[in-house]
Amino acid sequence: MYVAVKGGEKAIDNAHALLAEERRGDTDVPELSLAQIKSQMGLAVDRVMGEGSLYDPDLGALAIKQAMGDLVEAVFLLRAYRTTLPRFAVSTPVDTAAMTIRRRISATFKDLPGGQVLGPTFDYTHRLLDFALAEDRTEGKESAQNTAEGDGAAMAGPMPRVTDLLGREGLVERETGSEAATATDTPAADLTREPLGFPAGRDLRLQNLARADEGFLLALGYSTQRGYGRTHPFAGEIRMGEVAVEIVPEELGFAIEIGDITVTECQMINQFAGSATEPPQFTRGYGLVFGRSERKSMSMALVDRSLRARELGEDIVAPAQDEEFVLYHSDNVEAQGFVQHLKLPHYVDFQSELVLVRALREEAEARRREAAE
Amino acid sequence: MALGPDFAPPHPLEPAAAAVCLALLDLDTRLWIDGGGDGAEAYLRFHTGAPLADAPDEADFAVIADGAMIPRLDSFSPGTDELPERSATLIVQVAGLESRAGEGVWRLSGPGIDGNADLAVEGLRAGMAEELAVNFQRFPRGVDLILCAGARVAALPRTTKVEAL
Amino acid sequence: MTAPATAQDSGYNFAYLDEQTKRMVRRAILKAVAIPGHQVPFGSREMPLPYGWGTGGIQVTASIIGLADVLKVIDQGADDTTNAVSIRRFFARTAGIATTEKTEDATVIQTRHRIPEMNLRDDQIIVYQVPIPEPLRWLEARETETRKMHGLADYGVMHVKLYEDIAKYGHIETSYDYPVLINGRYLMSPSPIPKFDNPKMHEMGALQLFGAGREKRIYAIPPYTRVESLDFEDHPFQVQTWGAVCAICGDGESFLDEVITDDQGGSMYICSDTDHCGRRVVAGHKGPGGPEEST
Numbered sequence: 001m002y003v004a005v006k007g008g009e010k011a012i013d014n015a016h017a018l019l020a021e022e023r024r025g026d027t028d029v030p031e032l033s034l035a036q037i038k039s040q041m042g043l044a045v046d047r048v049m050g051e052g053s054l055y056d057p058d059l060g061a062l063a064i065k066q067a068m069g070d071l072v073e074a075v076f077l078l079r080a081y082r083t084t085l086p087r088f089a090v091s092t093p094v095d096t097a098a099m100t101i102r103r104r105i106s107a108t109f110k111d112l113p114g115g116q117v118l119g120p121t122f123d124y125t126h127r128l129l130d131f132a133l134a135e136d137r138t139e140g141k142e143s144a145q146n147t148a149e150g151d152g153a154a155m156a157g158p159m160p161r162v163t164d165l166l167g168r169e170g171l172v173e174r175e176t177g178s179e180a181a182t183a184t185d186t187p188a189a190d191l192t193r194e195p196l197g198f199p200a201g202r203d204l205r206l207q208n209l210a211r212a213d214e215g216f217l218l219a220l221g222y223s224t225q226r227g228y229g230r231t232h233p234f235a236g237e238i239r240m241g242e243v244a245v246e247i248v249p250e251e252l253g254f255a256i257e258i259g260d261i262t263v264t265e266c267q268m269i270n271q272f273a274g275s276a277t278e279p280p281q282f283t284r285g286y287g288l289v290f291g292r293s294e295r296k297s298m299s300m301a302l303v304d305r306s307l308r309a310r311e312l313g314e315d316i317v318a319p320a321q322d323e324e325f326v327l328y329h330s331d332n333v334e335a336q337g338f339v340q341h342l343k344l345p346h347y348v349d350f351q352s353e354l355v356l357v358r359a360l361r362e363e364a365e366a367r368r369r370e371a372a373e
Numbered sequence: 374m375a376l377g378p379d380f381a382p383p384h385p386l387e388p389a390a391a392a393v394c395l396a397l398l399d400l401d402t403r404l405w406i407d408g409g410g411d412g413a414e415a416y417l418r419f420h421t422g423a424p425l426a427d428a429p430d431e432a433d434f435a436v437i438a439d440g441a442m443i444p445r446l447d448s449f450s451p452g453t454d455e456l457p458e459r460s461a462t463l464i465v466q467v468a469g470l471e472s473r474a475g476e477g478v479w480r481l482s483g484p485g486i487d488g489n490a491d492l493a494v495e496g497l498r499a500g501m502a503e504e505l506a507v508n509f510q511r512f513p514r515g516v517d518l519i520l521c522a523g524a525r526v527a528a529l530p531r532t533t534k535v536e537a538l
Numbered sequence: 539m540t541a542p543a544t545a546q547d548s549g550y551n552f553a554y555l556d557e558q559t560k561r562m563v564r565r566a567i568l569k570a571v572a573i574p575g576h577q578v579p580f581g582s583r584e585m586p587l588p589y590g591w592g593t594g595g596i597q598v599t600a601s602i603i604g605l606a607d608v609l610k611v612i613d614q615g616a617d618d619t620t621n622a623v624s625i626r627r628f629f630a631r632t633a634g635i636a637t638t639e640k641t642e643d644a645t646v647i648q649t650r651h652r653i654p655e656m657n658l659r660d661d662q663i664i665v666y667q668v669p670i671p672e673p674l675r676w677l678e679a680r681e682t683e684t685r686k687m688h689g690l691a692d693y694g695v696m697h698v699k700l701y702e703d704i705a706k707y708g709h710i711e712t713s714y715d716y717p718v719l720i721n722g723r724y725l726m727s728p729s730p731i732p733k734f735d736n737p738k739m740h741e742m743g744a745l746q747l748f749g750a751g752r753e754k755r756i757y758a759i760p761p762y763t764r765v766e767s768l769d770f771e772d773h774p775f776q777v778q779t780w781g782a783v784c785a786i787c788g789d790g791e792s793f794l795d796e797v798i799t800d801d802q803g804g805s806m807y808i809c810s811d812t813d814h815c816g817r818r819v820v821a822g823h824k825g826p827g828g829p830e831e832s833t
Contacts (some may be wrong), residue, residue: 337589530572
């Protein structure tokens with residue numbers, strides 16, 4: 001006979017205890033430190049900070065540790081923490097032209113002022129498992145420092161952006177006014193304060209994309225390359241490095257620097273034939289994300305450009321051009337929650353369907369019998 | 374409304390209206406104040422941080438210190454058919470509020486009211502029942518009123534039908 | 539099964555949300571009450587529980603609850619399902635308020651997928667967790683379009699859909715989340731409650747609040763408000779019936795859950811509302827196969 005399932009509280013406590021045990025794993029293996037995660041799993045930390053919408057490498061590392069390396073879960077932890085934080089100020093727009101460059105490449109010009117800086121990249125590695133890494137090593141610090149001298153060292157000094165260079169000739173559209181949201185007259189929208197509305201301004205779209213799931217953006221960006229809303233993209237420039245974050249305290253009236261953050265910026269240059277009012281010029285798509293997240297920033301730039309279809313008078317025929325589709329489904333914290341909520345009991349709904357299906361079957365059976373008689 | 378005995382907002386604000394303001398207003402709400410004088414304005418600005426609206430139709434909330442002087446209801450934003458929530462909420466101080474039957478009282482009906490309810494409102498500008506009827510008619514657009522007197526509150530959302538007896 | 543108020547976790551604000559967020563949610567609730575059945579967008583916050591697991595309901599509850607409140611949380615009608623337990627604990631921890639499993643003792647009831655069997659009073663508030671607040675979503679995926687339809691009260695597509703069901707199956711094929719018309723104007727999703735519960739919404743004494751966290755919408759039905767389930771004259775709205783009674787308390791009037799008892803097709807029915815069932819057992823009612831026989 002059925003005994004109603006009681007003791008949900010105990011089951012939950014036990015599940016938490018089991019999870020803690022799993023998280024720690026084999027106790028003969030030393031526990032991971034946050035410093036280790038931060039310095040040796042830095043790209044994971046960067047992704048979690050970007051999608052978690054909170055720049056804090058220590059908390060990013062903590063979230064990854066707590067989430068057992070499940071990065072979407074880590075993003076969720078960071079978001080839930082972020083929402084409790086007070087808002088002290090809105091920063092001025094960061095100036096990526098003044099970035100302390102660690103990597104800077106352009107696919108559109110062989111050379112350009114400041115040069116190409118390869119920096120730390122997987123790009124030309126042969127993807128051969130390096131079994132030397134499998135060994136426990138206690139190497140010193142000298143190797144990284146020395147090799148960095150050549151190509152990857154941080155470049156100080158101004159390094160103009162490719163789009164600025166093209167802009168001087170009028171060959172690429174200017175980002176102006178509310179489109180660029182560079183001016184401080186209209187505050188940039190914030191979807192964590194006001195719900196998304198449509199049509200969404202570009203500021204809101206870019207915020208959404210910067211927080212979006214990397215895999216989702218990657219697939220959408222890829223789809224545009226395969227013809228689902230083609231935009232003829234060129235990677236005008238990708239740059240990664242440190243930028244200063246500044247705020248203007250009301251009592252001071254001028255900007256003060258509150259710290260540096262690492263960001264990756266991608267400026268895609270896309271074709272555009274021009275119009276009755278505009279001479280032929282290139283258009284652009286923009287990507288900017290926390291940390292070293294090149295794949296994400298490039299995907300973001302592709303999707304940003306696709307989402308400008310309506311503004312540029314292009315037919316909306318592909319998923320990546322569909323603002324509601326993209327912006328409503330890009331957030332992995334929302335998506336993972338709703339997909340996984342199917343684990344919750346639905347027996348009331350299911351019972352309702354059972355009652356209906358049984359009734360329908362009985363009627364069908366009755367009709368069949370009637371017809372047979 | 375249960376308010377602490379020490380809660381004493383400055384004239385002309387009375388406890389109920391002030392408490393409603395403190396519960397609802399902040400940096401994100403545009404406020405329009407009518408007849409409040411400097412005292413009410415300074416108090417609400419300081420305690421809520423609400424930015425002031427230049428005109429009634431730009432306000433999310435309006436505080437009307439004296440119900441006898443209330444502007445016409447159609448001077449406030451009623452929202453749109455698609456976004457009827459973008460409409461003003463009026464916090465209106467009146468001389469008296471009482472649940473009782475009798476001549477001159479308002480008979481209220483609509484969502485939130487079991488059948489109907491009689492409300493005696495003292496000190497509201499003449500013609501308000503007619504304006505409220507117009508407000509009722511334009512649903513889903515419309516403004517919502519929170520009448521306050523002393524420590525009493527009566528809310529008249531746009532769905533409430535008002536009949537003057 | 540009432541747990542008294544306890545000390546609140548001091549690391550967070552009362553009921554987790556900061557006061558500014560609560561004011562924002564309360565403003566949305568007030569407009570929702572003023573425009574019954576209309577979905578009011580709100581700046582839904584990221585909560586420490588997953589989207590889809592009650593974040594909208596939790597934000598609504600957190601914004602209305604006070605120290606003197608007594609909270610009941612149910613999922614599928616039951617107080618002891620894991621997610622209900624988890625949400626109740628969340629509030630016990632962050633607000634230190636009293637909780638209860640007794641419907642009549644609760645001042646605020648947060649629910650997923652059911653309305654308690656007992657009539658709710660006008661000193662109570664019921665908060666529904668809502669996954670998809672838009673009743674027209676399955677017929678029109680675009681928010682920009684459905685908003686226009688609500689603006690114009692243009693609900694023809696829903697009537698067509700229901701009529702096509704009748705033409706195809708002889709019945710309206712919707713058994714839960716059955717659309718309702720609020721105060722004669724707004725088409726509204728009642729959340730995925732079984733249509734069995736729809737009649738309880740009509741002229742209910744309690745204020746009904748609906749929170750959709752992921753979709754960032756709040757809507758409401760004030761007390762004593764007209765709630766009609768859509769139907770046709772020749773196909774009037776009907777609720778589910780079971781040719782069975784609860785195995786534990788013998789009730790044949792409440793919503794029953796089917797429980798599979800073996801792999802030979804055996805099953806039994808029990809009340810979905812565990813508090814209702816327990817109350818009947820205490821009052822001496824007995825079903826054909828309650829827990830007594832099993833022990």
